[in-house]
Structure formats: structure tokens, C-alpha cells
Amino acid sequence: MGRRESFLVHIHLNQVHGRILHSGLNRIESFRPADFPTMGQPLGQLLPVRPAFLLMAALPYDDLLRSPERFAGSPARGYMDVLSEVLKVVKLQGAMFYNGEFSSPWSFCSPPSHTVAPYVAPAAGHVIIYHLLTEGRASARLLDGERIILDAGDIVIFPHGDAHFIENGPPTKAVDMVKELARIFSQGLKLSRLGGGGEITRFVCGFMACEPRLSQVFLSGLPPVFKVSIRNDASGRWLENSIRFSVNEADASRAGGEAVLAKLSEVLFVETLRTYIAHLPAEQTGWLAGARDAEIGKALALMHRNPAHPWTIASLAKEAGVSRSVLAERFRHYLSEPPMAYLTRWRLQLGAQMLASTSYSVAQIASEVGYESEAAFNRAFKREFETPPARFRSQSRAAQANSPAKKSRLSDQNRMD
Secondary structure, X not given: OOHHHHHHHHHHHHOOOOOOOOOOOOOEEEEOOOOOOEOOOOOOOOOOOOOHHHHOOOOOHHHHXXXXXXXXXXXXXXXXXXXXXXXXXXXXXXXXXXXXXXXXOEEEEEOOHHHHHHHHOOOOOEXXXXXXXXXXXXXXXXXXXXOEEEEOOEEEEEOOOOOEEEEEOOOOOOEEHHHHHHHHHHHOOOOEEXXXXXOEEEEEEEEEEXXXXXXXXXXXXXXXXXXXXXXXXXXXXXXXXXXXXXXXXXXXXXXXXXXXXXXXXXXXHHHHHHHHHHOOOOOOOOHHHHHHOHHHHHHHHHHHHOOOOOOOHHHXXXXXXXXXXXXXXXHHHHXXXXXXXXXXXXXXXXXXXXXXXXXXXXXXHHHHOOOOOHHHHHHHHHHHHOOOHHHHHHHHHHHHHOOHHHHHHHHHHHHHO
């Protein structure tokens, strides 16, 4: 039995009854303001002071994405495929970092995610914050947004890292979480209590860290905040129960506890994103809507799975099962550009990421992303980024060296020395 299977069986024997079923019945809402998640039972004893969650095991996305789908018995087609292919390259990593039990009235202001990033993922270019409501009620709002009512079982995600309020009960002075970050991350998932002694609300907070340039493919189509209810089908209940069990039981003596929480955080995000895509209005356009379309989704998946392949509009149309004219027309309808223009931009984005994060030569990178010569790659790259690849690499490295996270790590090392 492999590692994934043993993990799932362990969760099953201790907590889950039945199998995961992927369903389109999840209630979902998206807003310019915010929404929240929940889990419906007391969490009991929690993780020790050691912030084990910061280890964030980076787990293979082939396994991560196939596992819920396999339990669902749903075929890996359409947007399932293209979303999987994109997530493989954006270096998505997740963890849970806060476990709260608040009594009404209470209010806290969560800062922009770039303020939280140095504590959870110093090397990450972008951090997505989410909250899962597990018991009681609350509301969420962006700093200038409308109030969104949250019930147990709701998960609210802030894909672009906006600051926001989470609260319940009569108006009260909000706790500024900027001032509490050091304490929060020193205590790990130890239960935190706050409030005025009224109605109880319990929730878990988590984050997803990702590479910003490549993740814009799907993030750009998401609103500042959206809410999904995860209790309306078996897969959501499985995730909630598994998260509750793991937060409740994991400790320093349980081997692999950090990896379990990291993987559950990632699966929760991916399944929430899938549900959001599935519930987009029929008239919706953009990358997410295109990914949901059977033929356009397949064409996108092919390009993302093997971007270096010498694709043509004819070969893509053949694989998608439509004519060239139909593919071109529908692709432009959803993504506002021809398929080959999209492929060119994606290849160059991959090239830019490799320049910034690897020591490969420009010629090697050009070949990896589908260019027959270094000169052709140089010309296309300069048109897209207005700077040649070599200069882009040096500028990226200089920016990384001067980043606040890098300076913070160097300062910590100096103090230890």
C-alpha cells in the first residue's frame, strides 16, 4: 500500500464513514466583499506549541488532485484536467495556522496576505488566505465591502490577499491581527479564545502559497472574495471531518502530522476552486469558464500538459474533436485571443519563471518551453517583457536578494551566529 493510500485509510478508520463523492450540489456565492468557512463540532485538544505546520510538505500534485476525483468516481476531463495541469507548475503549498474559538461579540481585522507571508511562506510570491467556519455564525467583509453572513460549513477565500474583517455580534472594537502575528505563529494550532462571552463561533484559518506569475492564469478570474458551503455533499463533509480530526489529534509524536494537515489544506482549496468553476453562470467568459467547457478545456489541458510540443491550431482542434474554425471562435469567445497566442504567452511565462528560479542556460530554457532556437526565444521574450532574458534573470535575482523576507532570514541567521 502506497503512502497516499495508507494516509486515506488512516483517516477513514479514525473519522470518515463512506467515500468521497464529488457533487455539484455545493452552495456557492461570490462577492466583492468576503465569505467564511466552518466545522461543526468542538475541536478538543490541539497541536502543541511547536509550529509544526510551517514545515509545509510539498506533495506531488498528481496524487493530490487525483485522490478526491478517484473517490468521487468522476472522470478526469474538461476543467478537471486543465486545472490539474496548471496547479502542477504553480508550486501550490498549503497549511493551517490558526484555530479560534470566539464568543460574541468579537471582531478581528486580518491584514493583507503580504503581511502574513513572511511568517508562513517567506519565499512565496503570493499568499491566499482562507477561513473555515466549523461551528456557530459570523460575517466577513472587505475593508470597503458589504457584510457577508457566514454559517457553519462555509469556507471563505481571499484569492488576491485583501485585508478583511471577520466578526459576530453587536459592533465592537476589532482586534488588529497585525499586532498579534508573532504570537499567533509562535503558538501553532493551540486553541485561541476571544470575545465577550456570548454565542460561540469556531473556525480554522489557513493559507495557500503559490508562484504569482503562473498562478495568475486562474487567480485573475476570481473575485476578491468568494464563499462555498462544503457541508452539502459527502466530499465536503469528508474534508471537514478529516480536517477536524487532524487538527484535534495531530501532535509532535504522530509521524507525518504536518504533511497530513498540509495536504488537507491543499485538497480543500482545490475542491473549493473546482466547485466555484462548476457553478459559474452559463454566460460567463474568461479562463475559468473556458476551462469548464469540454472542448476548450481539453485544448487548454493539452497546451498546459505539454507546452513544448509543436502544437498547431489543426492538431489542437483534432485532439479536441472540433473543427479549426470552431476551436478558434470558441477559444476567442472565452479567452479573447487565439489559441496559439495563448500558448505563446504561457511558454514565455514558464520561461520567465525558469529564468528566475533555476540556473539553466537561456538556450536550455528556450528548448524546454518549445522554442527551436535561443534567438527565437530571445526575440519573443523581449516582445513580451520588454527586456531580454539575461537581463530579466539578473533583475529577478537582485529583487529576490533585496526582498524583506530574504533580509529577515539573513538577520535571523546573524543573530543565531
